[in-house]
Amino acid sequence: MTLNILTMKKRILYTLCLGVMMMIPCTGIRGSDNSNVPFAIYFEDKTMRLDYFHSGNSDQEHFAVDRIVSDGKWAGSKTLLNDDLNLGLYRFEIFAKENDVLLFSEGFASIFGEWQTTGEAKKEWGAFHESIRFPWPKKPVKVVIKKRNNLNRFAALWNTEIDPGSRRVNPEDLIQANNIFTVMENGPTEKKVDIVVLGDGYSKEEMGKFRGDTQRLIDAMFNVEPYKSRKADFNVRAVETPAPVSGVSRPHFGVFKRTPLSVHYSSFDSERYALTYDNRTVRDIAAAVPYESMIILINERTYGGGGIYGLYASLAADNAFSDYLIIHEFGHHFAGLADEYYTSQVSYELDEKIAVEPWEPNVTALLDKDNLKWQDLVKPGTPIPTPWEKGAFDAYSISIQKERQRLRETRAKEEVMEALFQKEKEKEIEMFSKMKYAGAAGAFEGAAYFSKGMYRSAINCIMFTRDLTFCPVCQRSISRVIDRYTR
Ligand SMILES: [Zn+2]
DSSP: OOOTTHHHHHHHHOHHHHHHHHTSOOTTOOOOOSOOOOHHHHEEEEEEEEEEEEEEOSSOEEEEEEEEEEOSSOOSOSSOOBOOSOOSSEEEEEEETTTOOEEEEEEEOOHHHHHTTSTHHHHSOEEEEEEEEEEEESSOEEEEEEEEOTTSOEEEEEEEEEOTTSTTEEOOOOOOOSOEEEEEOOSOGGGSEEEEEEEESOBGGGHHHHHHHHHHHHHHHTTSTTTTTTGGGEEEEEEOOOBSSSSOBBGGGTBOOOOTTOEESOGGGOTTBOEEOOHHHHHHHHTTSOOSEEEEEESOOSSOEEEETTTEEEEETTSTTHHHHHHHHHHHHHHOOOOOOOSSTTOBOOOSOOOSOOSSTTEEOOSSTTSOTTGGGSOTTOOSSOOOOHHHHHHHHHHHHHHHHHHHHTTOOHHHHHHHHHHHHHHHHHHHHTSTTTTOOSOEEEETTEEEEEEESSSOOTTTSSSSOOOHHHHHHHHHHHHHHHO
């Protein structure tokens, strides 16, 4: 689950403040291009981590530096330094202070960016801790954080300068006390996607279980394309953080705990949205190994998790659908994929026309139906939009959502919920198999929490249902991100 798309609705409704943001000058800064500077001339083989507080409300946002520290060896590519994927609600860019040459850039999303679209942000201020990580510059740099404006183009929001030789920059690596273990090692970090797996709510006695859960869920993910074919492009390492108690906070169930990573269900008051806001602690723990991507296993059976592009994917390790959860949430986190579903509790009826194309690669507002972003995958003669039996699907899916809500309200056992999801999955697969355009690429209405006006590329996908297969568009989007780290 992710709420990225909701930010788009916010942009439609609250363009005024974004208009102000767009007026922030960024003169003197060379625009983004696809060039990449020689790594060794500008950077040390080390990771700089800028920790900052991101605060605001529904109308405004502010940044304040917390600290600048070392996160150990640089795990990313040393040749592809400028991110040309154009993903994420935000983007940061690092420029050489002496001549404004673009040295590094990366798209990302954040918990603040999602929180800003909630009702709570209309009533009060919030502050979230965030980090951006980039190769350690040899000379002073300018850091610019950008956000998409009402046209979905990046505009500068905040900037700061960092002199790596100054007293405010701490170059010492953190001395790590936690045990680490390797799940999969396929080559040098700079040529591989490096994933770190953390666990929360695992007691000291459950470290064996954490190792078993990690192996089982990583195996499940690499059993699905495109990860299956590209397994050799990944390294996976895990860090143990034994907790004093077993399990994590589940506020909707009246359960509260204090655990090392502070993962909790009920994020944004959604009972299944399980995140940690303790970014500082999580980043310090993750820095025990080189990484670009992060998975947090939650030692719980209660269905839930979350995935934020560039931050982490989290999931309940003991749920009967944990295989689905890791693949789906990692899809959000790693490739910026949107949810393709639209009948769940976070959905709402679209009451205005979608004015901009979403940045997520797997959904479209179909503003230009002759130029689909996955046009090359559509067979000639496929009607756009592509017809499917939406009415029958909606009626069934909404009935399941109602039953799901009833089960949660009556605190039904998790196995009852899991049985409902299993029944739903089997019925959906049966319904889809009889549809004319099953398996074909097209533009199928209903996606990203919008029942109307938003389209997905295929009838079925793991970003839509719990069937363990990515649609061709999602597969290609994931492959492109793998390329970014391995080229
Ligand atoms: Zn998909």
